[in-house]
Amino acid sequence: MAANYLHNGAALAQTVIPLLSWAELRQHILAEVEAGARLAAFFGQPATRERARLVAILAHPGEGNLSAWTANVDKSFNSLTPDCPEAHGFEREIWEQCGLKPEGHPWLKPVRFQPPKSASPGADKTAPIQPGVTDYFQMPGPEIHEVAVGPVQADIMEPGHFRFQCHGEMVYHLEISLGYQHRGVERALLNGPHRRSLHQAETLAGDTSIGHATAYCQALESLAGVQVPARAQALRAIALELERLANHTGDLGALAGDIGYLPTAAGCGRLRDDFLNLTALLCGSRFGRNFLRPGGVGYDVDEARAGQLHDRLQQAAKDAASAVALLWNTSSVRARFENTGHLAREAALDLGLVGPAARACGLARDVRHEFPAGLYRFCQIPIATFHTGNVFGRAQVRWLEIQRSLAFVQEQLKALPAGSIQTQLPQPGASLAAVSLVEGWRGEICHVALTDASRRFAHYKVVDPSFHNWIGLALALRNQQISDFPLCCRSFNLSCCGHDL
Amino acid sequence: MFAIDTIFHRLQRGCQTMRYPDGPAPALPDRHGGGLRVDSAKCLPGCSDCVPVCPTRAITRPGKGRLKLDLGNCIFCAACVEACPAKAITQTGDHRLAARRREDLQLGPPGAEQVRLAAALDGKLLRLFGRSLRLRQVSAGGCNACEADTNVLGTIGWDLGRFGIQFVASPRHADGLLITGPVSRNMELALRKTYEAVPDPKLVIALGACAIAGGPFSGLPPVHHGASGLVPVDLFIPGCPPHPLTILDGLLRMLGKLEGKAGA
Incomplete structure (x- = not known):
């Protein structure tokens, strides 16, 4: 090498x-x-x-x-x-x-409407920035109309601006403009790690707190040259899979809700709450805040707590199976999921899609399998793929992953390695570069940290899976009815704050 | 077959909505800790160990004065609780955290050890909104966790609809806004326009540390210090993110729906 x-x-x-x-x-x-x-x-x-x-x-x-x-x-x-x-x-x-x-970039326009970095060539920090004000692809034609949605959405969700070029109900092109959630986290991490850096990593995308915190801690630990104790690695993996379980279950419920199929919407909505409570059993926070610490984890799980987690998972697994089975057995659900939001395998490959969206197109991409770190080096989860590339495929991949994560967590709880949960973390080394990948529930999270001679972050780059995948949603909407947008959008369920940083 | 399966599934499930607030509030997770209590009288002379450990600078001890903790900007990491040698900052285990006035979230001085809980709306507003409150949610630069736990209130376990509270798609149909996030500069115009589109009289709820004071992002150049610098706020619900029970408690408290209830 x-x-x-x-x-x-x-x-x-x-x-x-x-x-x-x-x-x-x-x-x-x-x-x-x-x-x-x-x-x-x-x-x-x-x-x-x-x-x-x-x-x-x-x-x-x-x-x-x-x-x-x-x-x-x-x-x-x-x-x-x-x-x-x-x-x-x-x-x-x-x-x-x-x-x-x-x-020669075919469609050069702002990503987040943020001011340029100070040392950048041609940086003009005084120019006012108007989010969403930029060129959009437009289709000419007497019967073509444009639909503009957002930034404030019609539901409890994050802001984004969507432009549809439509002919009647048919969407020919969707363009997505983001940046409304830009908080400047990458820049805030510079010269760190600071007292606040871990909390800012946890809130890069609040529904992926464990995923991003794991990527951040892993980067910091490799810069410092320490190994995390086995017990802490196991607990981190358990928390990461619990996060996946909560979000995947919530997504299946929301998909059912979007097509008006209430039994699964109600059942899975409730189950998502239960899974969040299991994360809270680990550390008090339903989103896993404060669970990870650089060098290990902040909370241990004794035998009684592991047993309680195991039993509650067992019940949740039963409830999930019964709520989700209804989806696959109901013909009206299948009729709405199949043939909706299709994305070709080649497009997913060319655009570098990750996570369940890529796996639903038949791409076997999964950090846990391809680039295992932590516990995943020893205990592997099979990759869940499907071949249809549509809403049905993305729902199926989620369900397969729910089953595998449930089995994985239950297995790990029975065989937690003994030992400490935290190791002392020295200062990061000078002039190093660390790359940290984590398979979050949306896909590959990538953190790159570069240190300077004084052992501080000279640069910190975060790539949320949503950064790769938003274009996939735009393409999946082509030749779809505009009324299917909520369903397609939910089947990807991408993050604005993770993209906007 | 599937129709029978569906009916069977439904019958098996029964009613899963909690009895709260008629019954007692569901227990918080044992490691949650709940709210904070600050007894500045217990502070050791000259000690300010808690000040530097706070990630959001929510704790101050100006000069040799009394310790002050701004619960609005607190992300409840409990670093101060661990750092305090005199147990002047303690966790209360209480889920109730919402306040009507910003100053009611400042903890420390005698008589202000804990949050001063929100009072119900006054006569006319209570008559208007007490039985039916329609809210428009605006995300403005947060992390989507507050939104996620607000969404949980719509699930069958919590069933927010039974209190006459509903989230609507248009600000024109709304009685008020529920704001999350520190208000990014890129969302400022959209928030102002949404606020103006809500007919008077209207309420504004700031949900989470970000929307109250910036939270983990306070002081970063691309964001404001929460919603109250831009629009008048009627209810502050602290947390990062607040537990769904804390959010529900705040809403019900403001609407006077907890008076005389077991879960109050």
């Missing part, structure tokens, strides 16, 4: 990361992606006013490892997107944050 290759949850010295010319790096990324690699992260680190350093993290599922590459770029660079569509969002982000123009 070359020096610039590393495993998930490991760190390497920044000096071993090759510095290529952009032409070389571009060629290399294209060749690797052609050979099956994925762009896990791609971002710019503003160096001086005139240039920035581009950092690419490639994930190689075949080898189970990751590699880091850099190139210095002045003002503009030849866009990857026309030859590697999965780079589209990353390049828009680099343009917005660093002011470097990806020449």
Whole structure:
């Protein structure tokens, strides 16, 4: 393994990361992606006013490892997107944050409507920013109409702006504009870790607190060069699967609700509450706040508590099976789920989709399997895939994962390793780079942390699975009825705050 | 077959809605801790161990003055409880946290050890909203956890509808706003417009540490310090995120629906 290759949850010295010319790096990324690699992260680190350093993290599922590459770029660079569509969002982000123009990008526009980083070339921090005000794709034609929705949505949900180009009820194109939830968390993490950093990681996406906190802690631990005790690793995995269970069950209930099938909507809504309460049994918070600590976990689970968790899971598993079985056996439900929101396998592959949305298109992508870290190195969960790529497929994948997570957690609770739950965490090493991947319930979470000579974060990059997947929702809406938007949207259930950071 | 399955499933389930507030409130998880109590009289002289450990700077001890804890900006991590050598800050285990005035969330001085719980609305507003309250929810830069636990109130276990409280799609149909998040600058205009679209008289509820004071994001340049700098707020519900029971308690308290109830 070359020096610039590393495993998930490991760190390497920044000096071993090759510095290529952009032409070389571009060629290399294209060749690797052609050979099956994925762009896990791609971002710019503003160096001086005139240039920035581009950092690419490639994930190689075949080898189970990751590699880091850099190139210095002045003002503009030849866009990857026309030859590697999965780079589209990353390049828009680099343009917005660093002011470097990806020449030839087919649809260059702001990602989050945020002011540029201070050292960026051409940074103008005084210009007023109007979120959502940008170019949108428009279809000409006398009977074409445009529907604009948001940022304030019609339900209790996060803000986003959606533009539909419609002919009658038929959607020809959907464009999604986000950024309303932008809080500046990546920038707040700079020069950290601070007292508040863990809490900000937990609130990158509040429904994925465990997922993001695990990615953050794993990055910090690899920078400090410590191993987390086995017991803490097991408890982290249990919490991560409980988070998946709560959200997947809630999604199945909400999907049923969106088509007006109330028995499952009611049953799964209630079950989601139960699963959140199981996380609260671990640490008091239904979202797992404060459970993870850099170096381990904050709360232990004794035998009585493990037994209680196990028994309550057993009951929940029974209730879930009975509530969800109704979905598959009801013909009116199947009629609404099948043939709705189809996304082709090739599109999912080209756009670099992750998580259940990708697995429902038949792509066997799962960090727990491809890049295992922590407990997943020893105990594996089979990947749940389906082949239809539609709402039905995304619901099926969730149900398969619910069953496997339930079995996994119950098994782990019976065999918790003995020992401590926390190890002392020294300061991060100087001038290191760490990459940390976690399979959150929405898919691959990627955190990249770079430290400076004074052992502080010189750069911190967060890639939420939603960042890859929003474009998948837009494509799934093509040739659908606009009234199916809520159903399609729910079948992806993507995060705005995770995307907007 | 599926029709029979569905009916059987329904019969098997029975009624799952909790008895609260007619019955006692469901217990909080044992590790939850509930609200905080601050006895600044117990503070050791010169000690300010709790001040630097607070991630949101919710605790201050100006000069040699009394300890003050702003429960509005508190994310309930309990770091201060662990740090305090004199047990001046303790967890109460109480789910009731909502207040009508911002200053009622400032804890510390004698007589203000705990949160001063919200009073019911006054005569005219109570007559208007007491039996039917329609709310428009606006997410403005938070993390979606407050939204998630507000959604839980709509499930059969809690059944918010039985109190006449409902979330509606349009601000024109609403009696008030329920705001979550610190109010990102990118949501400022949308929040103002939504507020203006609600007919008078209207209520505003700030839900969670972010919407009250910024929470984990307080002080970051792309966000405001919560909703009250932009619109007048009538009810503050602390937490990060608040437990559904805390949210429900706040709503019912404001509507005077807990008076004389076992769950009050």
